[in-house]
Each structure stands twice: as C-alpha cells, then as structure tokens.
Amino acid sequence: MTDTAVDRLTPWRAPAPWQAVDFISDLHLQSAEPATFERWRAFMQRPLTAHADALVILGDFFEVWAGDDLLQAEAPSEARDFAQTCVDLLKTHSTHRPIFFMHGNRDFLLGSDAMSAAGMSELADPTLLEMHGKRCLLTHGDALCLDDTEYQSFRSMVRSPEWQARFLSRPLKERLAITRQLREQSEAKKMASGQDTATWADVDSTAARQWLNAVNATVLIHGHTHRPDVHDLGSGLERMVLSDWDASATPPRAEVLRWDLQGLRRIAI
Numbered sequence: 001m002t003d004t005a006v007d008r009l010t011p012w013r014a015p016a017p018w019q020a021v022d023f024i025s026d027l028h029l030q031s032a033e034p035a036t037f038e039r040w041r042a043f044m045q046r047p048l049t050a051h052a053d054a055l056v057i058l059g060d061f062f063e064v065w066a067g068d069d070l071l072q073a074e075a076p077s078e079a080r081d082f083a084q085t086c087v088d089l090l091k092t093h094s095t096h097r098p099i100f101f102m103h104g105n106r107d108f109l110l111g112s113d114a115m116s117a118a119g120m121s122e123l124a125d126p127t128l129l130e131m132h133g134k135r136c137l138l139t140h141g142d143a144l145c146l147d148d149t150e151y152q153s154f155r156s157m158v159r160s161p162e163w164q165a166r167f168l169s170r171p172l173k174e175r176l177a178i179t180r181q182l183r184e185q186s187e188a189k190k191m192a193s194g195q196d197t198a199t200w201a202d203v204d205s206t207a208a209r210q211w212l213n214a215v216n217a218t219v220l221i222h223g224h225t226h227r228p229d230v231h232d233l234g235s236g237l238e239r240m241v242l243s244d245w246d247a248s249a250t251p252p253r254a255e256v257l258r259w260d261l262q263g264l265r266r267i268a269i
C-alpha cells in the first residue's frame, strides 16, 4: 500500500445512517501483552448499543505483522495463534458494524488476505472523512514526523511495492526474526533518548496545516506519537492525537475517540 497524495484525495462521505464513528490506534497488540489484548477484547464484546456505527483503526493495531502467511497452517504456532485470534474477533465484530483499517509503521505489511479474513476494508493514508457537514483528515501520523529524516528515508524504502515484494518472498521464519530485531532496535533507541518524550519526533505543524488546507478539512486525527492531546493549529484548525493502549501501565491507557453530532470526544475503555 502506497500513500495517496493529499491534494488528490476525494472525500469519503459517511453513509447517511451513520451517527457516530469510533477511532482507535496504537494498540500494539502482541501475545506478550495479554492485558492489553483482554482490554481490547472486552471493548469489542461490549453491547452493540455501546458502539458507534463504524470502527476506524488508524494503524499500529498490531505490534508487528510479518506477512499474511502468519495465518497459514505452516506458520509457527506461537505467532499464528495470536494473529488468528485477533483476526477471528475482528471478523465476528465486522458482521455487526463495518471496520476500516489504515496501516501503521508496525503493521504496514498486513495485506489483502488478512484484511478480508478480518472482515476489514483498507483505508489509504491519509483519508478524508466527511460527516455531519465536517471534514476530518485521518492519518497514522508517521508520514508527518518530518524531523526524523532517518526514519522518513526508511519509511519510503519499506513502503515501496518492490521492497515489500522482496521482503515477503523471504521465508516467514526469517521475516519474524528481522521484525523482532527491528523492534529491539527501536526500543533501544527509545531507551537511549530516555523517558523524555519531548525529544521524540512529533508531527510537523506546518505540514499538518498544509495537509488540512489542501483538502479543506478542519481536524487532523492521528495516532503514532503516543501523546494523546489536542493541538490548536490556528485559523480554526486542530490536530487531535489518539492515545495508545497499554493496559499494564499505571494508570492503564485504553481510549476511543468518538466523532458524533456533538463533535469529537475521548471515551476511556
């Protein structure tokens, strides 16, 4: 999946019956974090009346996705079982309300096989959603963290169809080892920069304003940075940052952003 140029976006108009849409991102689901997985499962199994008309996942839903063959019988069972459980839950849920999925930097290899096994529809990054006479621009967020030039060149490499085809042609075991190594490197980098999140790359405000102005949207909704907040970008523009999910943190973090007739609001899960 390659990115769509923002000025060529056509709006995705919410179907007339929709009153509300829920956004989540950065759950980083993995078998090593059962508490977060359970929190998400409980959220999915809430009564239907507690849910919005659609669920929109804005990336990094999975901590890692090494390829859709994770779901095949030959995959190592410890990787397959967890992936299959998540996919089955999504699939069941999708029979009640539509689920839309945008890739993050951890799960960008989730392909069309897994997408349909999970009953999800893919969203391009970015996507322009129009509802209740308002336009929100949706993105994972990593494409706008322009200060991290090293990451941006890595990103354009791994998002190219050629790189992905080559990577996916390697044996699954090898891909699992590589993705594990990449995660360890990224954790080490985070540790090295300390707990001072201010030093981590953030979404570039100028670029965010340009994106919003290019499509006449007023709110940018994204995840990725794990810094839930709302930022005033001036001229009536806003940047709304989703929370990551970590049920083992103190206090635990798990949140949905709901867009309905009243506007945008956070709901703790």
Ligand SMILES: [Mn+2]
Residues within 6 Å of the ligand: 059, 060, 104, 105, 106, 140, 142, 223, 224, 225
């Ligand atoms: Mn991310």
